Amino acid sequence: MDLVSSAFAGDLTLQLDFSFVPLQSQHPALAMAFRAFTQVHVYEKQGVSKEKDKTSIQCLECYDRNVYMGTKDATVQHLILSRSTNGVLNSGQTNTREGRARKLGSSGSVVKLRAVPLLNHLLVLWDRSVTALNMFSLEPVPTLKKIQHVSLFELCDSSLETERACVQIVTSSSRRKVIQIHVVGVSRWEVVKEVSLLQEPVALALDGTSLCVATAHRYVLCNIHTGSTEELFSHNHRRQQAFVASVGRGEFLLNGPECLGVFVMKTGTCQRPPLQWPREVLAVGVYFPYILALEPHVLSVYSMLDQLCKQTLNLSGGQGLLSTSDGVLAFTERDVFSLKLVPFEEQIRELLGHDRVEEALVLLDGVQSYYPLDTYEELQKATTRLAGFVHFYQEDFAVARDLFIKGELDPREIIHTYPHMGLSEGFQSQFDQVNHRRDLKVIWEGDRNTFHRYLAFLGDYLRAVRATEQGLACVKQVDGALLWLYVQLQDHESLQQLVDFPNECSLDHCVSVLDQHNRFFALGSLYKSHGIHTDAIETWMKIVDGIYKDPTCSDVYGHIVKTLTQLKDRETVWAFADWTLQRNQKVGVQIFTKRPPDDQFENCDVLALLEKYPRALLLYLEFLTCDLNSKEERYHSRLILAYVAETLQEQLETELDVTRAKLQQLLWESKCYDVSAVYDRMKSTSLHLEKAILLGRTGDHPQALQLLVHQERDLQAAEAYCCRAARDQDSHLLFTLLQIYLSSPDLTGAALDLLKNHPQAFAAEKVIQLLPDSWSVQLASHSLIGSLRTTFHQRQMLRVQKGLAQAELLRHQVIWMQASKTKFRVNREQRCSVCQDNLTEPQFSRDPRETWVTAILNQISRLLTVCLPNHFSRLYIVTEAEPSTNVNFLDP
CATH class of the missing domain: 2.130.10.10 (YVTN repeat-like/Quinoprotein amine dehydrogenase)
Structure with missing residues (x-):
């Protein structure tokens, strides 16, 4: 870069970017391994040796x-x-x-x-x-x-x-x-x-109206129509090495300084990096996308797309090059050679064959305009697939996956390369020659770690293409390969996810794979996803029964119950219902209670089945009465009796408390059971509280209280019964309970506590008559005072409520009078209906609405003052009338 910068110092006309200049040409061995052109010797000039110089x-x-x-x-x-x-x-x-x-x-x-x-x-x-x-x-x-x-x-x-x-x-x-x-x-x-021009031209090239001229020291651009010129940059070549070639599309190739082939547009700018070529370049030929540089003994082929040397040809004594429509002609003093371009498809395959993937993709992109759109797309896909295989065997899996997807590769081509899978029988691969470059079977046997990386790639790729057009075209092979892959990788979660959801795995192949590797739970799921529910449940049952060993799963029984719950095939549900209930009644009954609302079984059929399973029967009856809100008497009565039976059999205190609480709640709240029949079945038991509730449902509250006080000996339960059984008649039931307490000498303290806890529930005059003579006034004073205060308070509250109701009535009367809009006239002969005096003041003949409103509001104030003397002060209504004036209150 320093040399290039120094060569262009002071030249501001041409702006070049050399950031992509390769500092070294591609290795000659690699250049020779690839053929961009084929060389054909088309002519040799005959002559005498001494005439060679004259006829060359x-x-x-x-x-x-x-x-x-x-x-x-x-x-x-x-x-x-x-x-x-x-x-x-x-x-x-x-x-x-x-x-x-x-x-x-x-x-x-x-x-x-x-x-x-x-x-x-x-x-x-x-x-x-x-x-x-x-x-x-x-x-x-x-x-x-x-x-x-x-x-x-x-x-x-x-x-x-x-x-x-x-x-x-x-x-x-x-x-x-x-x-x-x-x-x-x-x-x-x-x-x-x-x-x-300022200097004599030594070479020139023409492209349209643009002419590029090489002089002895620099290069110049000219426009042959306008005559304008523009200097590009200087050079230090001999006259024979200062050359210009037209690349086409308004672009020229110049032999620039420091062994650079510089591309210059007719606008004076560069749009591609320069070529790094030898110092002694004698001539150039252009045949897109290649530049052929003639040297004293070789002919080098460079790509305009990536600026790399692609091929070298021996050409000793070369004189020049000529670009034609069919290729390039190279000649020496006595021979002519034709260089024909190898079809791009062959070039791309050859590059990929030498793992030069990037070069192949660059070449494909560069020649896009030379193909029809559909042809190019097919070529692009084929090239992308081959490039994907190159990266695949180089273990560059991320790039390989993207290339396979972009190239729309048939997934079977990848599956075909993996040994022992058994899914590609009868499939003819189009890439057998490529796939033989690295045998995965050898890797399988010798390097398991590497092979596991290949397996991980396969899973990633197949998951990515499973929903694509290519994946759907061979979905059986894709799903089968994924199943085999997950088994090999011991990826239990992915395997289960695959077989749980709809899939196209071939049972002929996949069942044996899962069976060989003891993946019995996944095998059952595979049967289920294919609609073979009987085989699925039987396979899982063998795991639960210990016939099959599969350490990869847990709670298989719960999974069976869940499957039967969601299953629409009722015959299969009935077939496995007994086995399910025998294992666990509490969980097994869910096959009936957890079903969708629109897929319920006949209640009588289920109850008949559950006769052998009392715990399951109880849970199903709870489901009918609580969840489905059934009002049928037989279900409620049967549930109560089931609670009774379970209560009598419970051993653990916690379970007993829960069951009795459910029984008592049902006895209190349900109105759909046969009280007499239930009481007859319960009469001989020790469930006194429950029997008391039943007696209360028949109206025999005294007997119920007697049972709680004398047999159950639970005074708190007796008080709670009074509050629960007759919330609107507390005083009556509590008074009955007080009588029971007072009739027993050992319950005097309980009677006193009852009076203290519920003073408002007893009338003082009745309590005084009932109390024993031996009780002192001081002993009963607290409860009596509380009763009197409560009674007085209740009376006062009744008066307030009555006054408020009258006020509300008057308010509605005012609203009615205002809405009626009635007027009347008062004369001297009329009397006031309140004081019976004559009306003498004419100014009181006013709109009656205001008079009525004032009178009514004053009356409301008086009522409130009388009813609530301790809570309200008198309300004063100010009107326009004189204070001494009598106001006539008219009845509307």
Whole structure:
């Protein structure tokens, strides 16, 4: 970079970016391993040794099958190349036929030849003049005189004007530092423009209206239409090494400083990095996407796409290169060689064959415009697949996966490479030659760690393509490969996820794989996902029963119950219901209680089955009454009796408390059971609290309280019963309980506590009559005072409620009077309906609505003051009337 910077110091016209310049060319061995061109020897000039110097080839021109040679002895030789039936040049000298030859003079080299097919002219630069010959007879065109004093010329291909039958050529004068543009017709040519230069040109190239000129010290851009010039940069080459070549599309290749082939656009800018080539480059040929650089003994081929040397050809004594429509012609003093481009498909395959993946992809992208869209897409996919295999065998798995997906690779191509999978039988791979480069079977046997990395890649890739078009086309092989893979990797979670959800695994293959590796739980799940529920449940049952050993799973029994719960096939559910309930009644009954609401079994059928399983029966009855809210008496009664039976059999205190709590709650809350039948079944038991609840449901509260007090001996339960059984009749039931307490001498303290705890529930006059004579006033005073205060408070609250109700009534009357909008007139003869005095003041004849409102509000104030003397002060209503005035209160 320092050398390049120094070479361009002071040159601000051309801005180059050399950040991508390869500092070293590709290794020669690699360059030789790849063929971009094939070399064919098409002509060898015959002659005597002493005449070699005089008859040596100096330049070439080609049009179709016609090749024109210019020699050192001023001769133009016409050669006719033959073609094979497929349009490719045949190799060997016998396929090239010599045509006419034209001797221009006694001496002097032919410097340049250019064919003009439009005019059938062959332009020859010899003896510092341009002469026009007929392309086939090589006779001079008599109407066209020579253009004298020409050192260089170039044909302007883009300026062909078929209607006017003329072309343009650009010549460099050998006497003056000018460029001349000529228009050449059938019978004449004339100069139409001149462009002055500061130095004499030594090489030039033309692309459209843009002309790039190499002088002895620098390169210059010219526009042949406007005549404008722009200096590019200087060079330090000899005159023979300062050359310019047209790359096409307004781009030129220059032999720049410090062994750089610099690409320059007609705008004076660079759009691609330069080439790093040898110092002694004699000539260049351009055939997209390659640049052919001729050196003294070899011909090097460089890519314009990635600036790497792709191929080297031995060519000792090379003189020059000529780019044609079919390839490039290279010549020495006596031989002509044809360089034909190898089809891009073959080049790409060859690059991939040598693991040069990036180069292959760059080449494919660069030649996209040379193919129809559909053809290019197919080629791109094929190339991407091959590139994926290269990365695959290099263990660059992330890149390989992306390339396989992008190339839409058939997943079976990857599955085919893995040994012992048994899923690709009968499949014919398109990449057998590629896949044999590294046998995974050898890795399987010798390096298990590496093979596990390949297995991990396979899983990642198959999961990525499983839902794609390629994966769906061979979904059985993909799913089967994933199952085999998860078994090999012992990835139990992924394996279970695969077999739990819908899949296309082939049972013929996958069942044996799971069976061989003792993955019986996954085997049952595989059966289930394929709709074979009987085999699935039987397989899981064998795990629960200990016939199969599968350490990868837990709670298989719970999984069976869950499966039966969700199963629509009722016959299968009935088939395994007994086994399920025998294992665990509490969990097994869920196959009936956890089913979807729209898929419930007949209750009578389930109850018949559960007769042998009391715990399951109880849970199912709870489900019917609590979850389904069934109101059928038989279910409620049966559930109560089930609770009773379980309560009597419970051993653990915690379980007993839970069951009795459920029984008592059901007895209190349910209204759908047969009280008499339940009481008859419970009468002989020790469940006194439950029997008391039943007695209360029949209305026999005294008997229920007697049972709780004297048999259950639970006074708190008795009080709770009173509160729960008759919340609207607390005083009555509590009074009955008080009587029971007072009738037993040992329960006097309980009676006193009852009075203290519920003073508001007892009327003082009734309690006084009931209390024993032996009780002192002080002993009962607390409860009596509390009862009196409660009674007084209740009476006062009733008065307040009554007053508020009257006030509310008056408020509604006011609203009604306001809505009626009634008016009336008062005269002197009328009396006030309140005080019976005559109305003498005329100013009181007012809108009656205001009078009524004032009177009503004053009455509300009086009512509130009377009813609540301790809580309200008098309300004063101020009106417009005089204080002494009597207001007539009218009944609406």
